[in-house]
Amino acid sequence: MKLLDVLPISPRWRRIALVLLLLAGLGFLLICAAAVGYWAGKNNTLEKVNEKIFQPALARFEAPAAEDVVTWETIQTHFFPLQIARISLSPNGSPAIWALEEVDGDILYVTRLGEFGYLDRQNSLHRIQGLHVPMGLEELTQSELFQDPIFQLSEFRTFDLLSIPAGGNLYDLYVSHHRYRNGCFEVVVSHTQLAKDDAGVHAVSGAWDEIFFTDPCIPVKSTGMRLAGHEGGGRLARLNGDTLLLSLGAHQFDGVDGPYQVGQDNKNDLSKIIEISLKDGSHSFYARGFRNPQGLLVASDGRVWETEHGPRGGDEVNLIQQGKNYGWPIATYGTNYGAVPWPFNPHPGKQVGFERPRFAFVPSIGISNLIEPSAEEFPEWDEHLLVASLAGNTLYALKTEGDDITYAEPISIGERMRDIISLSDGRVAIITDSGWLIFIRNGDKHRDKAASFEVANLTERPKLQAAESIPTTAEVTGSRVFFYYCGTCHTTDGKTLVGPPLNGVLGRRVGSVADYPYSAALADVKGRWTPSRLRKLLNHDGAGFDESAMPAVSLYKDQFQALVAYLHTTEAKSAEDRLE
Template structure:
């Protein structure tokens, strides 16, 4: 035990080094010094180890941030270890990760979906951008204005084109005027490149981009349309750089949107539109969003105000530079398409519900914000609408989605050999799906949702019949009709099966179940591959709890027991009784399911 000396107030420390030691007794000093030296060395080693970790971690951040030594070596090691595929041109580099493959069953065919993740520092920024095809080249641009070529198989090659958005000045201004970090992040996210259109001319390829621009003089935000002439697109792969000074400004929205009082809805908003299309005369039609000037977020109603360009479709004559209002009364144009018959289609976001597909005619007024099929957030009315749930007095949409799907761009299937020839494909963000619209006599007679599982920002119909999607997380998805020859043979019935009536039983089962390789719908799992599969073990997400409790695999015994008496096999299952009492029919049905592999 340690001891105390009264009068001095001295307290001996309770450690092994001082155990039984009288500090006034100097005979033990060498032993104490040795023990103290050992402790000091141990603490110095710990301090050295911790300091090394801190310094290494800090230097690692500097390497990643400023690309200093040994950034290039580490990058190559990581790329090799992670299986990254590289495409390298002089001074340019593109990367892609491994792909994901899945099957998607639609009404008329099965699609193979190949998803590609664009990775890392060479990746792209989502939440904006666009795709465009010029001849046999697929050109793209991301939210930040990074231009790239896309090649089938998930290959992205960046090119040195830069468009002037004056974004750093905008972000600097926001930094000074906005305190909340989350609001500043939204300012960055919603200040972006919006769309890309290209056309081949005698002088070369014209690239036209819609994007935001920060006007320092007016201290306001504009939507700008800029044009660039490129003599040879493929020369860009050889390292040719095109700076911001090479762009020509075709149009600027008016008036500039100033920084206002919180919550800054007009300047930090995704109600910006920006989609473009060329008409048959070569004019450019561009949609300018209303930026929340809807009489509710702000008192102004820009879409009905002829002194403002917001909430309008603007026509730009690319030869003369003349501009004018083509149509008005739109909210947030997210899609624009001139179809093969010369019809101009526009898609736009509604408020809570009421996303629209509009057939655009020059001079028309589409009514926003005075009419809509949607309602205000957290409400069941739209304040301006005289008759809720109606779209009176103005041009109605051809189709509206309630609830909203977060509508984005659209394209047309223009391939006589394709089962969807002539149909419109509308992409969605919140809906995570494509929508196939079969339009006849001016109305949508069929709207088929096709779930993709990604927020789709843009899409292209390629010459080979594939559909290319550009997702908001900078993923690319290639959709191709699946080869179904072997599957079709497997699904055919023998003469004996037809005589037994198996084809009628399968037809009854197909009202809920899919018999294709593709995943089933929401009502029942696909029966392709059911033989040998774990019970309730497919990707189907809506199995009953009763079936989930059953252990084992779908073999002959389990299938016969379930098909002959579903409730007896799994009490509480949602599977209806198919009333299969004939043993020969049960044998034939199980044999049919067994060959669906």
């Protein structure tokens, strides 16, 4: 029965009361709308909704822009200003671009899976057709390993490029890369020829010669990551007219993350710097004892510099001398992940009995490649090295004094820098993991130059290969995220490593694994693990998590969502760990 039907009033007053109720309801709605509008305006909500939802949705129906205008921005270093320009070469790093090289003023790039392109002198983009790094990708994608949820294609990669003029308009191109063959992996140096003419840069034939491959091959690991390509090294440098140097990482074969050690093994090419003759292909060990040599440089004075991506902490800059031993996996300034001592170092925090680094970064910066900047373009950086970083998002200017390094000036770039090269015109070029091609020039010298320039032919940006587009479930993707970012310290089978096991962690009480020595930051937290709380821990975001002994882990939103989907599939080891 309706309320108005039981009131002792006439039909006329009932109608009036109904109108008043409707007017009151409408007024309430208007007040709510005004409050929401005020809140939205104060917090820029409408702009955020437009930016995050409407504009991306509309972009799906728009053709990609063929041109863009890039502006030089100025940042200040300790001694002089720099001008920086950023070109979106591969938006969001898809596909990932792994290395740069200069060919007669054009900037050549290669994607992680071996596709080529370049930016010409007029800042126009081009893809190179008919040229693909011989990685054995087809054999890999057809193997059982490719379906293994723990195997990550992102660990299978092209490492570096080296171009040498060959006379006329020809250039010898050397590429270091992984190859999958007969169920095993190798690091290979392959050679082909490029031509530069009025039509641009193109392959002479597309055929490749094999210059070097690792012996023995790199077996598929049975524990943890199947291939730890992120510890591959793979940098190339020209020692002299007839000799190349190649840096090779341990691929986690260190006795901790892999079943045996290769660093001090004279019968294994891994964890060495290899000297390769271009005359006859013969090769030998130039130096040994490297974990993950991410950078290699033969400087103008003949000194050979190497950057070493250490374990937790302990990134190194080494002066390489022929025949010397640099200690891995015995000597390191770093620790195992989880802040426990490196198990094979009898002198934690020291380098005893081996060549010491000339500089070490503690904590780690995620060290990347290095260059010798042009003294003509950057006179204040004469006798300097520029060292790029991944985790640090920072460029470091290192002052050299003969064989030593006296200081490191940090210059924030705000990006993970995968490769860095010095161009013939003096500028520095950097490629980042998010696909930005960054140019750096001297701000004082170019103060009166144009403040912007146009980049053309952006429809020729690199494209994903078929192997990168094979769909997988969120759970499979999440398992790969777990083993890449978490698997060194955690398991999902109930075993305790450096960190506690994470099977059934979502819904488990924080700090509740029996007999595990939690830090106070976690031991004092009340409640259970939720995706939101896990995200805060990974980011060291409040609630005491910034004091956790676990290093912060930076994940993209889709990576974190996939990780959560995978963790939901793991089972708690006891009913007590489940959500009540």
